[in-house]
Amino acid sequence: MWWKILLFFWIAAFSAIGIVTPVAGDLGTVGMYAQMDAAKLLPVKFTVVDRGRAATEEEGGGWLLRGRDSHDREADFRFAERPADLETAEGWLVSARYDTQFHRVEVAEVLGASPAFSFPFIPGLEERAKIIFFHVPMAWMTVIAFLVSMWYGIRYLRKKDMDDDFRSAASAGLGLLFCILGTTTGSLWAKFNWGSFWNWDPRETSIFVLLLVYGAYFALRSAIEIEEKRAALSAVYSIIAAATVPFFVFIMPRLMPGLHPGSADDSNAGPVLSSGGMDTAMRMVLYSMLAGFLVLYGWLMSIQMRLHRIKLRRAESAA
Amino acid sequence: MIRQALAVFRKDLASELRTRYAINALLMFVVVTLAVIMFALAGETLTPTALTGMLWVVMFFAAMSGLSRSFVAEEERGTTMTLQLLASPTAVYLGKLLFNLLLVAALNVFIVALFLLVMDQFVVSQFGLFWLVMLLGSLGIASATTIIAAIIARANTKGTLFPVLSFPVLLPLLMAGINATKIAVEDVRWDAVWPDLQLLGSYIVVITTVSFLLFDFVWKD
Amino acid sequence: MHVQAETISKKFNRRAVFRDVSFTVEPGEVFGITGRNGSGKSTLLRIVGGLLTPSGGEIRYRLGTVAVAPETLHRSIGYVAPYLTLYEEFSAEENIVLYARIRGLRHTHAEAQALLERVGLPVDRRDPIRAFSSGMKQRMRLVFAILHRPPLLLLDEPISNLDSEGKRIVYGIVDEFRRHGAVIIATNDAEDIAQCDRTISVEAA
Numbered sequence: 001m002w003w004k005i006l007l008f009f010w011i012a013a014f015s016a017i018g019i020v021t022p023v024a025g026d027l028g029t030v031g032m033y034a035q036m037d038a039a040k041l042l043p044v045k046f047t048v049v050d051r052g053r054a055a056t057e058e059e060g061g062g063w064l065l066r067g068r069d070s071h072d073r074e075a076d077f078r079f080a081e082r083p084a085d086l087e088t089a090e091g092w093l094v095s096a097r098y099d100t101q102f103h104r105v106e107v108a109e110v111l112g113a114s115p116a117f118s119f120p121f122i123p124g125l126e127e128r129a130k131i132i133f134f135h136v137p138m139a140w141m142t143v144i145a146f147l148v149s150m151w152y153g154i155r156y157l158r159k160k161d162m163d164d165d166f167r168s169a170a171s172a173g174l175g176l177l178f179c180i181l182g183t184t185t186g187s188l189w190a191k192f193n194w195g196s197f198w199n200w201d202p203r204e205t206s207i208f209v210l211l212l213v214y215g216a217y218f219a220l221r222s223a224i225e226i227e228e229k230r231a232a233l234s235a236v237y238s239i240i241a242a243a244t245v246p247f248f249v250f251i252m253p254r255l256m257p258g259l260h261p262g263s264a265d266d267s268n269a270g271p272v273l274s275s276g277g278m279d280t281a282m283r284m285v286l287y288s289m290l291a292g293f294l295v296l297y298g299w300l301m302s303i304q305m306r307l308h309r310i311k312l313r314r315a316e317s318a319a
Numbered sequence: 320m321i322r323q324a325l326a327v328f329r330k331d332l333a334s335e336l337r338t339r340y341a342i343n344a345l346l347m348f349v350v351v352t353l354a355v356i357m358f359a360l361a362g363e364t365l366t367p368t369a370l371t372g373m374l375w376v377v378m379f380f381a382a383m384s385g386l387s388r389s390f391v392a393e394e395e396r397g398t399t400m401t402l403q404l405l406a407s408p409t410a411v412y413l414g415k416l417l418f419n420l421l422l423v424a425a426l427n428v429f430i431v432a433l434f435l436l437v438m439d440q441f442v443v444s445q446f447g448l449f450w451l452v453m454l455l456g457s458l459g460i461a462s463a464t465t466i467i468a469a470i471i472a473r474a475n476t477k478g479t480l481f482p483v484l485s486f487p488v489l490l491p492l493l494m495a496g497i498n499a500t501k502i503a504v505e506d507v508r509w510d511a512v513w514p515d516l517q518l519l520g521s522y523i524v525v526i527t528t529v530s531f532l533l534f535d536f537v538w539k540d
Numbered sequence: 541m542h543v544q545a546e547t548i549s550k551k552f553n554r555r556a557v558f559r560d561v562s563f564t565v566e567p568g569e570v571f572g573i574t575g576r577n578g579s580g581k582s583t584l585l586r587i588v589g590g591l592l593t594p595s596g597g598e599i600r601y602r603l604g605t606v607a608v609a610p611e612t613l614h615r616s617i618g619y620v621a622p623y624l625t626l627y628e629e630f631s632a633e634e635n636i637v638l639y640a641r642i643r644g645l646r647h648t649h650a651e652a653q654a655l656l657e658r659v660g661l662p663v664d665r666r667d668p669i670r671a672f673s674s675g676m677k678q679r680m681r682l683v684f685a686i687l688h689r690p691p692l693l694l695l696d697e698p699i700s701n702l703d704s705e706g707k708r709i710v711y712g713i714v715d716e717f718r719r720h721g722a723v724i725i726a727t728n729d730a731e732d733i734a735q736c737d738r739t740i741s742v743e744a745a
Contacts, residue, residue: 157536160595162554212487219483223474227553228595229540233470236533240466240488243529247491247522250514312554326641330627333638337629397625401684403591404619405642407611540592 007299011292018133018285022111024093025121026069030105032123034098042121044105045114047091049074054082059102067091067105076104089113120279124193131189132278133285137293138182139203142210145175145297149217150242153235163305165231169221170304172238174297176214183207194259201259202252209248213241320413323406327414331389332421341388341422348384349430352377357437367504370441374434375497378456379489381426383482386464388422389415390472399472403538412465412534416527419468420461427457441504448503448512452496455519459492462523466530469537488526495519541603541616541691541721542567543588548597550583557583560597563740567691570718572736573726579742581726582621582696588724589619589694603691615643618685618717621696626680628670632656635669636683643688655683659709674701679709686713691721699729711735 024045033040052065055078063079063086078099083089091114092107099106122129152168155161186204187197198204220237224230278286335341356373365373393399402411431453434441443449464485471480499515502508543565550557557580565571575581586592588599590613601608601616608616627635633652640647653663659679669680678701685693695714699707714723714735725732733739 160593209487209490216484216487219480220470220474223471223476223480225475225553228551229473232536233473236466236536237470237484239533240463240526240529243525244488244491244522246525247495247518251491251494251518315554323642323644326638326644330638330642333634334627334629396628397623398627400591400624401626404589404614404617404624404684405639407614409611410642539590540586 003295004299007292007295011289011296014285014288014292015133018130018289021281021285022093022115022118023121023127023129024115024118026071027073027075027105028069028071029121029123030075030096030098034100036123038097038100041095041097041108043093043111044096045070045091045093045118046077047114048089051086064104076102077107078102078104079107079110083110085113093118117281119282122278128189128193129282131185132282133289135182135185135189136286137290138178138185139207140290141178141293141297142175142182142207144294145171145178146210146213146238146242149175150235150238153231153238156231156235160228162227162231165227165235166308167301167305168231168235168238170301170308172214172217173304174300176211176218178297179207179211179214183211190259199259202248203258203260205252206248213238216241320407320410323410324413324417327402327406327410328417328421331414331418334392335388335418335422340392341385345381345385345422345426346429349377349381349426349433352380353430353433353437365440367440367442368501370434370438371500371504372497374430374441375456375493375500377430377434378427378460379493380482381430382423382460382464383485385422385426386419386461387468387471387477387481389418390465390468391477394472394477408535408538409531411538412469412531415469416461416465416530419465420458423461423464424454424457427453443504445503445507448507449500451516452499452503452512452519455516455523456492456496456500458523459496459519459526460489462527462530463488463492466526466534466537469534473537492519492522495522541565541601541608543692543722543724544600544602545588546598546600548584548587548594548599550580550587550592551595556595558742561740561742562597565722565724567722568718569738570714570723570725570736572733572739573724573742574728574733574739575742576728581742582623584742585621585694585696585724585726589617590614591619601692615688616691618688618690618693619696620678620681620685620694620698622678622700623696624681624684626669626677626684629668631666632661632669632672632680632683633663633666635680636687639684639687645688655687659683660705675703675706678702679706682710682713686717689720690717693717693721693723695723695725695727697727697729697732698725699727699732707731 023043025042026044027046029042030044033042046067046069048065049068050066052063055062055064060078063082065077065079066074067077068074077094077096083092093111093114094107095109095111096105096107119129149168149171152164152171156164156168186207190199190204191197217234217238221230221234224233356377393402406414435443467481467484467488471477471484474480495515495518499512499519502512502515545561545563547560547562549559549561561584563571573581573584583592587594590610601613603616627638630638633649633656636652636655637647656663659682661676661679661683669677672680685695693714695710698710702710714725717723725736727733
């Protein structure tokens with residue numbers, strides 16, 4: 001019992017951490033945007049080195065102080081007016097851009113005190129990067145659930161134990177659920193980040209194929225009445241479907257441009273998780289969410305199994 | 320083993336030639352599909368690569384309407400048990416695979432011939448490569464659909480289930496096949512087409528092997 | 541052929557058809573399987589014929605001292621049953637040629653004629669067996685079962701649809717094949733049971 005409560009709080013806590021934690025850039029981000037998109041305001045976090053002074057007329061007025069970012073780089077920050085909590089604050093999270101004329105950081109708005117814990121500012125993703133904590137675990141669970149389903153399928157073919165078939169189907173059901181969730185979240189997100197709901201990028205195509213395979217699996221199951229036959233045929237089908245997976249891995253990146261991190265034409269080539277921009281904090285939250293989803297999946301599987309046993313017992317006592 | 324497989328193949332061929340169960344309907348299916356495409360595209364000028372896509376669409380649906388025949392016919396006539404008593408699963412699988420291969424190859428030749436005949440804009444720059452891709456495509460379609468036909472023959476809704484189950488499995492083959500055909504139609508760059516040919520080849524080997532290993536579970540009750 | 545069945549059980553959709561059926565058939569024996577309708581006689585016979593996998597238990601086959609592997613079992617078995625459908629688009633002789641070819645046996649026109657004569661079918665009919673009467677189809681099934689001279693003959697209600705001449709032919713075949721190997725008959729018919737050396741009764745679970 002205790003672990004279910006723990007699981008609930010685990011997932012809730014890391015979801016909250018994932019959502020609430022602010023995204024904050026550093027001086028490197030500010031410098032990069034000075035060349036790319038100078039007008040854009042970025043969230044920047046820094047600590048106070050020197051509480052500074054009132055700026056002169058030539059310097060544009062306001063308040064000038066010296067700040068240091070998380071990589072120990074220092075720069076001048078100009079506030080439009082003297083910050084109210086100047087004497088006590090150890091640092092701020094501000095919305096700012098680089099001022100190329102005076103070579104200093106122009107603060108547009110103070111967002112709050114400098115947070116101890118923040119996620120890095122990833123160009124092009126910004127706050128939207130947080131989807132990774134939900135979307136990636138769902139996508140992983142889709143694949144893991146399929147593999148588990150196939151594994152129980154193979155076990156059924158070897159041992160002919162109907163419980164294995166039930167586990168196989170239950171896992172496929174959960175996989176389908178995660179697949180739908182992952183596809184929906186990803187698609188909604190893509191509308192905001194890439195401009196359209198669906199782009200046929202390789203990863204989108206593969207989740208679509210997986211959706212089709214799950215659909216076909218259940219269509220096949222519902223079309224066979226004899227349980228033993230249904231178990232054997234659906235197991236065989238999932239093995240055949242799995243056998244085609246390596247071909248997708250080879251063929252898709254060549255035929256379609258990728259948008260996801262880790263695509264062949266991505267400058268940060270490599271698997272999603274090692275791609276540029278994620279720091280230890282983000283990775284920690286992501287792995288914690290993955291672990292949470294994995295346990296959740298195991299729990300849902302055991303619930304289904306228990307439900308199945310109860311139904312069987314009912315059917316037996318009725319007969 | 321090979322001789323028994325050939326005997327199963329001959330049986331299917333003789334049965335098909337006698338009943339004309341599949342072939343007449345399939346040929347008409349192709350003609351009708353092409354007619355629909357021609358009506359839909361009347362007056363449009365299409366590039367050969369766009370027509371290549373059409374060609375594969377016709378090939379896919381023709382295969383989907385015909386290739387489940389050999390197993391479904393056994394099941395519908397009630398001769399599955401007879402065949403189980405006559406031959407080993409291996410011989411049955413190989414025989415049916417051979418029959419499906421002949422059927423899909425004949426079908427594809429017919430489709431391509433009609434395409435070349437009625438679509439003026441469909442010009443193939445390298446026929447050698449084009450036919451090679453067609454051959455590999457036919458092999459791939461036959462190898463993937465034979466086991467799926469064996470599966471759906473045991474289910475209730477055979478006809479609709481066949482394309483549903485086949486499409487995800489056939490997708491890598493379709494993608495590589497379409498790409499390779501486009502290259503053969505446009506102009507031949509062997510370095511460009513080579514990965515597709517490799518992929519088609521390994522797809523055929525992998526799917527046939529997996530089907531071969533799993534056929535026992537499908538065939539025996 | 542020596543057949544040893546140990547604690548065979550079969551379930552369909554988790555409903556047991558029968559449980560823990562064990563028996564041994566010795567070479568030279570005619571063995572009867574009896575039981576009420578729906579008791580699973582045919583199911584048991586299909587399991588013995590390798591057409592159905594049992595849910596539990598095991599069957600071992602031996603030819604002399606050599607064990608017969610499941611992959612090659614179909615070569616050693618002849619099966620007759622009312623639910624067995626032959627290739628009805630072909631004529632009787634074409635069917636025989638087809639069976640022989642698939643089994644990898646040599647076949648001659650004379651042998652085919654002899655087989656047809658033996659079961660009392662006309663030797664010169666060229667039309668598909670679709671047009672045959674049910675009794676003639678049953679005789680054709682006998683041809684299907686004995687063509688490859690199997691050491692184990694499995695007969696499921698062998699005299700159904702047959703006239704008295706047909707029955708005589710069936711019992712003649714039973715008599716011949718018991719010397720050649722073993723015969724198992726699934727039946728409730730008194731005449732059939734009279735042919736058997738031993739019988740077991742399958743009871744629905």
